Amino acid sequence: MSLAQFFRDNPGIRYIMFGGKGGLGKTTFSAAAARWLADRGHRVLVFSVDPQASLSDIFERDIFGKGEVEIAPNLYACEIDADRRIAEYQEEVRQKIRDMYGMDQIPDEIENYIRAASAEPAMEESAIFDQVVDIVVKGGYDYYIYDLVPLGHALYYLSMASVYDAWITKITGLREEMRKYDAVVATIRREKETEEDRILNELVYIRDRINKSSSILTDPQRTAFFFVVTPEEMVIEDTVKAAGLFSKYEVPIRGYVVNRVVPPALLEQDIPDYLRNRILMQKGNMERIREEFAGRILAEVPEMERDIRGMAMIEKMAGVLFGN
Ligand SMILES: Nc1ncnc2c1ncn2[C@@H]1O[C@H](COP(=O)(O)OP(=O)(O)OP(=O)(O)O)[C@@H](O)[C@H]1O
Ligand SMILES: [Mg+2]
Incomplete structure (x- = not known):
């Protein structure tokens, strides 16, 4: 052979x-x-x-x-x-927060959180992973x-379950952070449920992408x-x-x-x-x-x-x- x-x-x-x-x-x-x-x-x-x-x-x-x-x-x-991708993420997250909460300025606490999250090794891995998914899903x-x-690293990428975990941790972490603002924001914008739905949709979207690419990568x-x-x-x-x-x-x-x-x-x-x-x-x-x-x-x-x-x-x- x-x-x-x-x-x-x-x-x-x-x-x-x-x-x-x-x-x-x-x-x-x-x-x-x-x-x-x-x-x-x-x-x-x-x-x-x-x-x-x-x-x-x-x-x-x-x-x-x-x-x-x-x-x-x-x-x-x-x-x-990967670094550029992370910068794009940060901006995406900021934009989402601006849109969702109708804020012009990202509060310092959230800005710090976004920065800290981006410094996580898991963030780089997911940035890379996400780009790989983009490439593969796009086709052509x-x-x-x-x-x-x-090897060691490769195994990390291949173990989709842990990458997925990293994602979910990142997203839910952000979500928890945002919840602190919900009480305040809800009184102004009465959009709590809509916002929850959007985050949920995001999670489902991510999960679908990961499942799709993970099924590709393990498909003989x-x-x-x-x-x-x-x-x-x-x-x-x-x-x-x-x-x-x-x-x-x-x-x-x-x-x-x-x-x-x-x-x-x-x-x-x-x-x-x-x-x-x-x-x-x-x-x-x-x-x-x-x-x-x-x-x-x-x-x-x-x-x-x-x-x-x-x-x-x-x-x-x-x-x-x-x-x-
Ligand atoms: N059969 C070969 N004969 C001569 N040189 C080789 C041969 N195979 C690989 N090399 C040389 O060995 C070096 C390492 O190869 P390569 O970069 O492909 O390894 P790699 O597994 O991708 O390394 P890394 O783990 O750092 O990504 C390169 O300089 C490459 O040109
Ligand atoms: Mg190499």
Whole structure:
């Protein structure tokens, strides 16, 4: 089974994720897969929530916070600016309060609350999550490739239940804060019930969006999650653990890609000791990988002559990854 075969056999797949520990090749494979699918006439969006601006690096284009940027025919890339999204939220909340309560000025207490809420880590996560939902719900592409952050974080995004919780906490917190003003405001505006309804509607709207995107992300017909591993002991161990955890969240793990394999054929040549030792070390770990992930390895990618940056290298990587 190869990656190319996988996509031929599973034409319904729309959402693709490469997951794994830091620095193993997630962004590299996301870009390579995007290129390969775009070359086959599919409209592809590869997007990232990583503030490290990794897609900008690999495509050698500054796309951070610029929306969906066309990189090549059929190939679009997007790097989400979470901070901007949070600023937009804050303004949205202020506007809602102004509208609901007919206030011109946001009371200090509420303003402080809005600021404090925005500083919560959960806020950044939900800002990112919300933008991802926007992108996915909006449609317009044949494939969405989600360039994930390293494992721990990725799990957070994938555990929709906790993201949902964060949302609800945020919203209900705000609601409680507003309730303090209700007594005063009710006497002026007699709109208590209407306001409650609106908040409820908002919650229902959010819940629907989250349910929708969560059902997309855990739908094995539409989503494929691939683990990136390298032939290193710690990486293998962490991957096995993570795979167990991901299964619990019903993430449809569809295969493993082994990266940075130094070709064993080099042993025949006159090579320096460090390289010889590395190959021997990898050999043992490759055996373990083939055992542990038997039948689910979709590609073994060699160590390349240099890092993968720019379209020529991405294309080369795509060829290797998909086995052309
Ligand atoms: N097969 C390979 N041969 C040579 N260099 C590689 C290979 N795969 C990845 N690299 C290089 O390794 C570095 C890390 O790769 P990449 O950025 O894709 O990892 P990542 O998993 O996205 O990292 P992060 O967790 O930080 O997002 C990059 O410089 C990339 O070019
Ligand atoms: Mg990356």
